[in-house]
Amino acid sequence: MKTEETLRLEKALEERCVRKREYGAKEVTIGFKHDGHGDEIVDFMTCDSDSIIRCYELKVTLQDLRSDAKLSWYGDYNYLVVSDSLYQRNVPWGNYIPPYVGILCGTGLKSMRNAKKKPIGEDMRVLCKDSLIRTLFWKMEEYRNAQDLDAMKALRKNAEDTAQALEDYKREHDRVVWTSNDYEFYWRKNHQNDDFSVEKQAQEERKQYALRKEGKFTWIDSTCPVCGAHSEEKTPYCPYCGSDLRRLGDV
Numbered sequence: 001m002k003t004e005e006t007l008r009l010e011k012a013l014e015e016r017c018v019r020k021r022e023y024g025a026k027e028v029t030i031g032f033k034h035d036g037h038g039d040e041i042v043d044f045m046t047c048d049s050d051s052i053i054r055c056y057e058l059k060v061t062l063q064d065l066r067s068d069a070k071l072s073w074y075g076d077y078n079y080l081v082v083s084d085s086l087y088q089r090n091v092p093w094g095n096y097i098p099p100y101v102g103i104l105c106g107t108g109l110k111s112m113r114n115a116k117k118k119p120i121g122e123d124m125r126v127l128c129k130d131s132l133i134r135t136l137f138w139k140m141e142e143y144r145n146a147q148d149l150d151a152m153k154a155l156r157k158n159a160e161d162t163a164q165a166l167e168d169y170k171r172e173h174d175r176v177v178w179t180s181n182d183y184e185f186y187w188r189k190n191h192q193n194d195d196f197s198v199e200k201q202a203q204e205e206r207k208q209y210a211l212r213k214e215g216k217f218t219w220i221d222s223t224c225p226v227c228g229a230h231s232e233e234k235t236p237y238c239p240y241c242g243s244d245l246r247r248l249g250d251v
Contacts (some may be wrong), residue, residue, distance in 0.1 A: 005060040005083050012107040013044045013056060013081070022046040022054075025135045030074060031127055042072045044081075045132050052076045053120070053128045056104075060086060065096055074128050077115040079104050087112060191242045192226075208246075 002010075010026050017024040024046030031040075044056040055075035059065045060083040071080070080097050084106040093103065093113070102115025120128075180198045187196050223230045224238040224245065231239055236246055 003060055006058055008107050009058050009060070009081050009083070010044065012109055013046075016109060017046055020046075020048070022048045023132075023136065024054075025132060025139055028131050028135045030072065030131050040070060040072045042074065045075065045128065045135075047129055047132055051125060051129065053125060053132075054079065055128075056081050059083075062086060062089060062091065065091065071097065073098065073101060073118065074120065074124060076117055076120060076125075077102065078118060079115055081105075081109065 013024070013026070016022075024044060026044045028042045028045040029040070030042060042055045043058045046054045046056075048054075053075040054077045055073060056079045057071045057073075058081045065082075065086065078100065079102045080093070081104045087103070087105045097103075100116040100118050101113075102111065103113040104110065105112045184196060184198055188194050224241060224243055226243040227238060227241040229238060229240040234245070237243065238245055
């Protein structure tokens with residue numbers, strides 16, 4: 001697991017690549033097993049338009065520097081990139097790095113010791129460039145897969161939201177149907193009208209609304225024609241049996 005300081009140093013090197021118009025990658029595996037390589041990883045490697053190779057090894061603590069992890073110096077120019085806190089410890093750098101290796105400090109990559117050019121053969125230059133190109137390809141694949149994964153997650157989330165919305169709609173639909181059926185059942189019981197339905201009642205209400213606007217809806221007297229009960233006041237429904245006491249007028 002990389003520390004936050006290591007990640008910041010890597011980001012600083014990536015930004016430096018952009019500024020200097022170089023192409024580079026972190027964690028570059030050198031060569032292949034079949035050619036006697038493949039077991040070394042350069043923390044960061046770049047190449048410019050003149051095919052100059054630069055290799056960077058990152059160390060943020062003294063323990064990192066003293067570890068058994070091999071420091072790989074394959075470039076024309078090689079650098080040890082250290083954290084500010086590590087550099088301030090006045091480390092005897094000559095005990096850990098060759099004299100041609102430069103030292104860059106902190107996320108500002110301040111040069112504390114210049115790198116000297118190291119002669120490398122053409123075969124090594126080709127090997128480094130091939131290794132860098134291979135790493136860049138796989139980094140691109142990882143990025144593309146990550147993008148595809150994000151898109152897949154977004155589609156899955158959208159599908160889940162749609163399924164939930166459909167389930168909510170079905171529950172609401174079932175509730176409305178149940179309420180309608182329940183209302184129809186008890187209306188028929190209470191009003192002794194087996195032909196009643198919400199649909200018919202809605203049609204009737206629309207019809208009554210239109211007629212009422214035209215002044216064609218009137219009341220009958222207060223005596224219920226169904227149960228014969230009499231009320232002192234005219235009401236829309238019989239207070240005893242619930243029958244509708246309205247009628248359409250002749251006007």
